[in-house]
Amino acid sequence: MLSPYTVLDLTDHRGELTAMMLGDMGADVIKVEPPKGSPSRRLAPFLEDAPKPEQSLNFFSYNRNKRGITLDLQAEPGRRALLTLVEKADFVIESAEPGEMASLGLGFDELRKRNPRLVYVAITAYGQDGPYSGFAANDLTLAAMGGPMSLQGDPNRPPVRITVPQVWLQTSAEAAVGAMTAHALMVRTGEAQFVDVSAQTAMVWTMLHGMAAHAIQGFDINRGGSNLQLGTVIMPLVFECADGYVVFGLYAAAIGTLVHWLVEDGIVPEEWIEGEDWLAYGRCLLQGMPVTYPLEETVQATRRYVRRYSKRELMERGLREGFTIAPVSTTADLTRFRQLEERGFWLQAPLPDGREIPAPGLFARLTETPMDVRRWAPTLGQHNADILGEKLGLSDGEIAAATGIIGT
Amino acid sequence: MADQLPFEGLKVADFSWVAVGPITSKYLGDHGATVVRVETEGRPDILRVAGPFKDGVPGPNRSHFYGDFNSSKLGLSLDLKNPAGLDIACRLIEWADVYFESFTPGTMDALGMGYEKARSLNPSIVMVSTCLMGQTGSVSHFAGYGFHAGAIAGYYDITGWPDLPPDGPWTAYTDVVSPRFISSLVMAALDHRRRTGQGQYIDAGQMEMGLQFLAPQIIDYNASGRLVTRNGNRSETAAPQGAYPCAGDDQWCAIAVDTEQQWEDLRRAMGDPAWAGHDRYKDVAGRLANHDEIDGHIGRWTEAKAAQDVMELLQSHGVPAGVVQRSSDLLRDPQLAHRNLYHYMDHPEMGNIPYTGHQFNIRGYDSSPRTPAPILGQHNGYVLKEILGMTEEDMIDAVIAGAIA
Numbered sequence: 001m002l003s004p005y006t007v008l009d010l011t012d013h014r015g016e017l018t019a020m021m022l023g024d025m026g027a028d029v030i031k032v033e034p035p036k037g038s039p040s041r042r043l044a045p046f047l048e049d050a051p052k053p054e055q056s057l058n059f060f061s062y063n064r065n066k067r068g069i070t071l072d073l074q075a076e077p078g079r080r081a082l083l084t085l086v087e088k089a090d091f092v093i094e095s096a097e098p099g100e101m102a103s104l105g106l107g108f109d110e111l112r113k114r115n116p117r118l119v120y121v122a123i124t125a126y127g128q129d130g131p132y133s134g135f136a137a138n139d140l141t142l143a144a145m146g147g148p149m150s151l152q153g154d155p156n157r158p159p160v161r162i163t164v165p166q167v168w169l170q171t172s173a174e175a176a177v178g179a180m181t182a183h184a185l186m187v188r189t190g191e192a193q194f195v196d197v198s199a200q201t202a203m204v205w206t207m208l209h210g211m212a213a214h215a216i217q218g219f220d221i222n223r224g225g226s227n228l229q230l231g232t233v234i235m236p237l238v239f240e241c242a243d244g245y246v247v248f249g250l251y252a253a254a255i256g257t258l259v260h261w262l263v264e265d266g267i268v269p270e271e272w273i274e275g276e277d278w279l280a281y282g283r284c285l286l287q288g289m290p291v292t293y294p295l296e297e298t299v300q301a302t303r304r305y306v307r308r309y310s311k312r313e314l315m316e317r318g319l320r321e322g323f324t325i326a327p328v329s330t331t332a333d334l335t336r337f338r339q340l341e342e343r344g345f346w347l348q349a350p351l352p353d354g355r356e357i358p359a360p361g362l363f364a365r366l367t368e369t370p371m372d373v374r375r376w377a378p379t380l381g382q383h384n385a386d387i388l389g390e391k392l393g394l395s396d397g398e399i400a401a402a403t404g405i406i407g408t
Numbered sequence: 409m410a411d412q413l414p415f416e417g418l419k420v421a422d423f424s425w426v427a428v429g430p431i432t433s434k435y436l437g438d439h440g441a442t443v444v445r446v447e448t449e450g451r452p453d454i455l456r457v458a459g460p461f462k463d464g465v466p467g468p469n470r471s472h473f474y475g476d477f478n479s480s481k482l483g484l485s486l487d488l489k490n491p492a493g494l495d496i497a498c499r500l501i502e503w504a505d506v507y508f509e510s511f512t513p514g515t516m517d518a519l520g521m522g523y524e525k526a527r528s529l530n531p532s533i534v535m536v537s538t539c540l541m542g543q544t545g546s547v548s549h550f551a552g553y554g555f556h557a558g559a560i561a562g563y564y565d566i567t568g569w570p571d572l573p574p575d576g577p578w579t580a581y582t583d584v585v586s587p588r589f590i591s592s593l594v595m596a597a598l599d600h601r602r603r604t605g606q607g608q609y610i611d612a613g614q615m616e617m618g619l620q621f622l623a624p625q626i627i628d629y630n631a632s633g634r635l636v637t638r639n640g641n642r643s644e645t646a647a648p649q650g651a652y653p654c655a656g657d658d659q660w661c662a663i664a665v666d667t668e669q670q671w672e673d674l675r676r677a678m679g680d681p682a683w684a685g686h687d688r689y690k691d692v693a694g695r696l697a698n699h700d701e702i703d704g705h706i707g708r709w710t711e712a713k714a715a716q717d718v719m720e721l722l723q724s725h726g727v728p729a730g731v732v733q734r735s736s737d738l739l740r741d742p743q744l745a746h747r748n749l750y751h752y753m754d755h756p757e758m759g760n761i762p763y764t765g766h767q768f769n770i771r772g773y774d775s776s777p778r779t780p781a782p783i784l785g786q787h788n789g790y791v792l793k794e795i796l797g798m799t800e801e802d803m804i805d806a807v808i809a810g811a812i813a
Contacts, residue, residue: 001600017620021589025596044645045628057631061623108771127769130746135723136670140641140649141730144662145741149651150734151578152567158651158660159732162577163566163639169621171767173588178768180595181439184414185770187602194771201749201767204738206584208427209460209473212750212762214735216472217460221735222658225575226568228555237555238564238573245573247559248552315560324552326559328574331629331636334562334619339547345616349627357630360623363589363616365542368608369600 001369002027005090008082009066013040014095014199015123016062017172022091022179023065024362024371030089030387031066032082034073035404037380038063047353053380054352060377061359068378069387072404073104081402082106084392086114091179095123095172098133112192119182119193123175127198137199139165146203151210154225170206171199233285236299238328239306245328246306246314250298251282257323261305268301347373413440414773418598421500422446422481423488423521424510425453427554427580428538428614430477431587432594433508437480438766438777444500444791445481445782448488449813452784462758468784469757475781479753479763483782484791485812488519492809499796501526505601506594507535512551513543523609532607534597538590540582542613554580561618568638575638582618589617647695648674648702651732654715660732661710661718670727671695677725678709748776755780788812 003026009019010032023029031038042051043058053059072078083106086092092111094101101107101122108120122128125137132145143149143161153160175197182193204211210221222229226238228249237247248254256278262268276292277284284291306314311327318325327333335358340346349359362371381403388399400406418441422433430445430453437443447453455474462470484500487493498521501507507526509516516522516537523535540557541548550560558564558581559574568575590612601607619626625636641650641662648671649664665671668691675684683705688694695702710718715731722729731737738744739762747769750762763777792798792806806812 001596004603021592025593045624045632045634047631049632057624057627061627121768126743127747130743132743135730136726136728137730138664138666138728140643140651140662140664141728144651144660144732145730147733147735147738148578149660149662149732153575154569154572157569158641158653160568160575160638160641160651161662162563162581163642164622164625164636166621170585170588173585173592173620174767176592177435177588177595178770180592180599181414181435181768181775182770183599184439184595185412185773187599188412188414188416195768196771197768198747200743201747204744204749205764205767206578206581207735208579208584209455209458209476210578210735211738211764212472212476212735213460215739215750215762216462216758217464221460223575223578226573238576240573245559245564247555247564247576249555319547319550324550324556326552326556328559328564329562330565331562331622331625334622334626335630337547337560339541339545339550340616340619342545342547343542343613343616345619351627351631355631357627359627359630360619361616363620364593364613365611366593366597366608367610368606369597 001025001366006030006088007091007093008032008085008089009093011093011095011123011172012038013043013058013062014168015093015172015175016040016059017169018093018121018123018175018179019066020062020064021173021176024373026369026371027091029066030085030383031063031068031378033068033070033380035070037070041380047351060352063377064373065375066378067375067383067387068381069384070381070403072402073106075401075404077398077401078404079105081388081392081394083111083114086111086118089115089118091119091121091183093121093123093175093179098124098128108192108194116192117186117190119179119186119195121175121179121182121195121197123171123197123199125199127201128196132200139167142167142199142203146200147207147211148203151207151221151223153223155223159223167199167203171197171202174202231286232288233295235295239303241306241309241311241314243310244330246311247326247328248318248324250295250302253279254323255281255298257321258302262301265305265308267305349376416440418442418506419504420444420506420508421504422508423497423516424508424538426455426510427477427583428586428590429508429510429536431583432536432590433481434477434479435587435591436506436594439775442795443481444484444795445478446484446486446497446500447784449485449784450487456784462761467757472758472761475755475758475761476764478781479777480779481782482787482791483785484788485785487810487813488521490810490813492806492811493813494520496792496796496806496811497521498525498529501533502529503795504530504533505598507533508538509536510538513537513539513548527607530607532601532605534594534601534607534610536590536594536610536612538586538612538614540614542616543611554583557582557614561615562622563618566636566638569640570638582614585621586612586614586617589620642699645692647692647699648706650703650706652703652707652710652718654710654718655712656714659715661715661729662732663706663722663727663729666728673725674722674727677722677727681705681709751776753777753780756783785812
């Protein structure tokens with residue numbers, strides 16, 4: 001889809017997914033790293049626990065469909081090479097601190113002089129300007145400042161983030177939307193565009209109906225842990241099973257089905273089936289109307305039942321009988337989930353150590369312009385000769401200077 | 409330039425519902441497209457009956473879960489099971505450049521509005537079907553609420569405390585991932601169409617989009633057998649990190665030291681207390697091993713201070729810190745105000761309320777939501793007459809036939 005376009009990816013872990021998404025959709029992406037490599041090459045997890053630039057699985061995961069070069073942007077030859085690349089590029093994506101690129105002479109105002117139709121995407125924690133734009137930030141503090149933490153975790157403990165860092169992934173996926181929106185505007189106006197992406201704001205959006213809640217209902221939503229608060233009723237959602245946990249709600253059609261299972265296993269007597277209008281059970285609880293079997297009793301019986309079965313057994317039976325039970329998938333469960341196998345989601349990825357293992361595949365199926373993985377993450381400076389030599393026509397000495405191998 | 413919108417003139421027929429589809433079409437609508445959001449009165453979008461409701465009073469036109477994600481759209485109510493309603497739906501598909509739907513796989517085919525039909529009506533249409541599991545596979549009909557999706561896609565297991573059952577992320581986690589991927593895809597597909605005239609069909613499985621954010625951990629498991637799980641707010645490579653109690657009811661400030669320098673800066677910001685100078689805290693390994701102890705010390709330092717003051721003090725020393733903000737905090741956050749995030753507009757039933765704007769600003773272009781969310785069937789007449797060019801007589805016939813319901 002995007003095969004006519006070239007993307008220069010100057011980011012680290014805060015934006016590498018942006019350029020990868022454009023690459024997955026067909027763009028020619030050139031990953032530009034500092035001489036010592038992208039900081040994301042120093043992010044765990046590492047293959048064989050070895051914190052080496054070619055062993056970071058974080059870097060490996062978010063740099064497919066890119067060719068890689070190194071440029072020393074702190075020095076003139078590296079900057080000159082970049083400016084030449086910019087002339088032929090359609091998108092520049094960067095994740096430097098506000099003002100950092102401009103201080104190198106590589107800010108939007110400089111680059112647009114070289115390329116008046118450039119789309120320039122800048123990814124930062126809080127945005128390019130404003131009272132917090134200079135704040136130090138990371139995954140945890142942005143999950144706090146953007147709001148989702150206030151809604152997560154057990155109410156008797158501090159609020160929590162999602163343990164696997166998500167902020168920069170959310171932000172960089174959003175930056176791809178920003179890039180494509182600005183591209184549409186550029187096509188319309190013929191003018192270069194500057195896109196200012198804020199991670200804090202990307203986190204605000206992950207609150208969904210929580211983000212403006214106070215202005216609407218007059219009060220904030222509070223975290224409920226593993227329970228769902230429905231008015232005055234606290235409904236548990238997480239149930240321990242034989243090999244982990246499953247998640248479901250005890251209301252509507254679901255509970256009518258479940259009561260039959262409880263009877264079948266002798267956990268509750270048969271009169272339970274007729275003893276309650278189960279379809280109306282949730283509504284009665286919500287409205288404080290009388291029920292035959294109090295919620296606490298129903299929950300206890302359910303817990304006893306669920307403990308006897310595995311995640312998979314519960315989900316499969318639910319699927320057959322129209323009652324959605326979700327397994328709490330561990331990473332291991334995900335790799336074995338039959339739906340993903342049947343859809344051919346996994347791709348065989350060549351690890352830096354020579355092994356091939358299944359890796360998450362492409363994010364959608366398209367009939368006319370299917371996405372593909374044309375190459376996996378580059379090694380540091382892998383395409384210096386191809387791009388700086390053949391494409392830009394630099395001599396070996398000039399390449400050495402631009403990539404910071406020799407001083408000038 | 410400022411008066412040109414990126415997607416002005418683009419026509420979108422949005423038959424999707426709940427979160428993912430409507431969020432995606434909100435992007436297009438806020439950025440200039442004409443979006444017709446189709447609903448059925450007998451079975452309105454379930455977000456209309458989910459809160460938050462204006463002033464806590466429920467009503468189909470009072471939910472801002474629906475409202476916030478349906479700004480800049482026209483509302484049409486249509487009974488797709490009625491032949492006259494289906495006929496109008498087909499005319500909308502003929503009119504549209506983009507067609508969204510998010511029902512259980514096979515639903516649109518059964519109604520007579522699947523991709524083959526859409527393409528026969530409009531050969532260059534870009535159609536998107538999105539559901540949790542994708543259109544194919546033996547579990548494709550797995551459907552549920554947000555907590556089901558968050559659990560099966562792997563996000564419950566990694567949110568919460570190691571000694572407790574999983575808490576899970578807030579609401580439907582895959583719903584806050586997928587629109588970013590689908591919007592990018594649709595915009596790219598439209599650019600391809602602009603250049604080639606070719607439309608296409610996009611099958612966007614929300615779980616497959618969600619798993620992109622766990623790629624390193626999945627690859628790590630496949631490579632080494634190592635399993636990641638929930639660990640409160642802690643990191644495996646840096647310490648101290650956590651949410652610390654502050655003055656007031658349930659107030660917290662997140663503090664997360666990434667580097668040795670930041671640990672030194674934190675000590676200085678706290679006034680260099682004696683405990684922090686202890687040998688066992690001098691490197692990351694020591695701080696990770698004694699994290700509970702450190703948390704106790706930091707908590708005693710923060711607990712009498714306002715969260716905002718803790719953040720500002722630590723930031724003045726270069727330490728990453730941030731208040732755990734709620735909606736009320738976000739609505740008065742000076743940085744978000746600087747970015748003009750919330751736009752207040754007058755809704756016919758809800759009055760003057762904030763609509764959330766976008767997560768990126770394009771310089772020189774105001775990407776505000778343009779109109780408040782439609783009340784159910786608000787633009788029936790406009791859509792039938794001005795967009796589909798129906799005559800008064802045709803419209804009356806359609807109403808009598810039960811199409812508009």
